[in-house]
Amino acid sequence: MMLTDGQFSDPDLAAIMGAPAQVAAMGRVEAALAQAQGRLGMIPLGAADRIAAVAGGFAPDPATLIAAAATAGIPAQAYVAALKKACDKDGAFAHYGATSQDIQDSALILQLRDALAVIEDRLTALDCELAARGDAFGAQPIPARTRFQIAAPTTLGAKIAVWRAPLLRHLARLAELRPRLLTLSLHGAAGTGAAFGADAAALRADVARQLGLASSDVPWHAARDTVAELAGWLSLVTGSLGKIGADLILLGQSEIGEISAGTGGGSSTMPQKSNPVAAEALVGIARLNAGGVGMIHGAMIHAQERDGSALAVEWQTLPDMVVRTGAGLRLALELARSLTPNPRRIARTFDADRGAMLAEAAGFYLARHMPRPDALRIVAEALRQVAANDADTLATALSRLQPGHDWAAILAPGRNTGKS
Numbered sequence: 001m002m003l004t005d006g007q008f009s010d011p012d013l014a015a016i017m018g019a020p021a022q023v024a025a026m027g028r029v030e031a032a033l034a035q036a037q038g039r040l041g042m043i044p045l046g047a048a049d050r051i052a053a054v055a056g057g058f059a060p061d062p063a064t065l066i067a068a069a070a071t072a073g074i075p076a077q078a079y080v081a082a083l084k085k086a087c088d089k090d091g092a093f094a095h096y097g098a099t100s101q102d103i104q105d106s107a108l109i110l111q112l113r114d115a116l117a118v119i120e121d122r123l124t125a126l127d128c129e130l131a132a133r134g135d136a137f138g139a140q141p142i143p144a145r146t147r148f149q150i151a152a153p154t155t156l157g158a159k160i161a162v163w164r165a166p167l168l169r170h171l172a173r174l175a176e177l178r179p180r181l182l183t184l185s186l187h188g189a190a191g192t193g194a195a196f197g198a199d200a201a202a203l204r205a206d207v208a209r210q211l212g213l214a215s216s217d218v219p220w221h222a223a224r225d226t227v228a229e230l231a232g233w234l235s236l237v238t239g240s241l242g243k244i245g246a247d248l249i250l251l252g253q254s255e256i257g258e259i260s261a262g263t264g265g266g267s268s269t270m271p272q273k274s275n276p277v278a279a280e281a282l283v284g285i286a287r288l289n290a291g292g293v294g295m296i297h298g299a300m301i302h303a304q305e306r307d308g309s310a311l312a313v314e315w316q317t318l319p320d321m322v323v324r325t326g327a328g329l330r331l332a333l334e335l336a337r338s339l340t341p342n343p344r345r346i347a348r349t350f351d352a353d354r355g356a357m358l359a360e361a362a363g364f365y366l367a368r369h370m371p372r373p374d375a376l377r378i379v380a381e382a383l384r385q386v387a388a389n390d391a392d393t394l395a396t397a398l399s400r401l402q403p404g405h406d407w408a409a410i411l412a413p414g415r416n417t418g419k420s
Contacts, residue, residue: 140346
């Protein structure tokens with residue numbers, strides 16, 4: 001437990017990816033393996049029933065497995081030893097022909113399946129919440145900024161649409177990667193399945209059916225591309241959330257204040273402050289997961305049939321990425337539900353700009369009446385006059401340079417937001 005868990009962790013995802021859930025998932029795999037082997041005559045039916053019954057409810061304290069897991073170099077081996085002991089005389093048939101990596105990987109997939117269901121629900125909920133904010137406030141004109149400079153008018157609806165678009169693509173990507181990821185691992189010590197004999201394929205099919213997973217004839221002990229694909233997807237999701245967070249930080253800073261979201265955090269010594277804690281966490285989570293992708297991609301360099309050093313990197317990186325993604329979506333949902341524009345502050349920004357952000361619109365309007373180079377020269381001169389005289393606006397300057405046009409109406413921000 002860390003004191004920053006409220007920002008960077010999530011109780012639901014932490015429970016799914018935590019040690020007790022890992023132990024329970026390994027028990028499900030061992031139970032399914034024993035039942036399938038009993039049906040195929042690989043082990044006695046009585047032993048199969050006993051092993052399945054014990055594994056189904058076997059919940060050793062993970063703390064008791066830590067020392068053995070450190071010695072073995074893989075947590076599943078410590079679990080299997082404890083399971084065999086709990087099964088007494090039938091323990092000799094537990095884990096029959098399997099390798100610890102089979103159990104650990106298959107259990108991971110069961111955990112990831114549950115975690116992805118929660119993440120998908122939150123991703124869908126976030127999209128729906130942002131859609132509702134768009135319906136409520138989408139027509140609100142707001143300054144667009146490019147490279148941290150005011151550029152032109154847009155609308156809050158356009159900004160929200162940019163936030164939403166990747167979320168829908170992430171849902172589509174999840175549907176594509178799920179079938180590749182949710183695959184049983186059951187190929188024995190060196191990936192050949194030799195200890196399972198002629199019925200190895202039938203055994204895998206039966207265990208996969210029981211667990212609701214796909215089955216592959218090729219082992220993935222040392223081929224971690226689907227894990228890396230998931231890590232990339234998690235980073236894409238949190239990267240999109242980080243973009244939302246960065247926008248909210250900038251739009252909510254003291255001298256702008258055009259949008260508010262979340263309740264903010266106070267300063268220990270400056271009572272006037274309301275720090276954008278949740279939005280900052282979204283940015284932090286995005287950066288942490290981006291770093292995690294590099295670690296997982298490094299773990300794809302997996303020597304021969306199994307590489308403990310590569311696996312260790314994955315074990316220490318992937319669960320945290322999953323949990324952080326859940327935390328990011330939880331925080332983003334809280335921010336979206338309270339997202340509110342401040343029309344008074346937005347109007348103040350437009351007023352302070354004095355129409356300069358409409359320079360592009362003015363140039364294109366004049367280009368309908370004269371050659372474009374001449375139009376641009378006039379707009380440039382108008383901008384020079386605005387810069388030299390604090391009382392001027394682009395509309396008043398253009399009224400002097402090109403009278404006979406209703407420049408105030410032509411350059412009204414609400415009339416120059418395109419399809420936003």
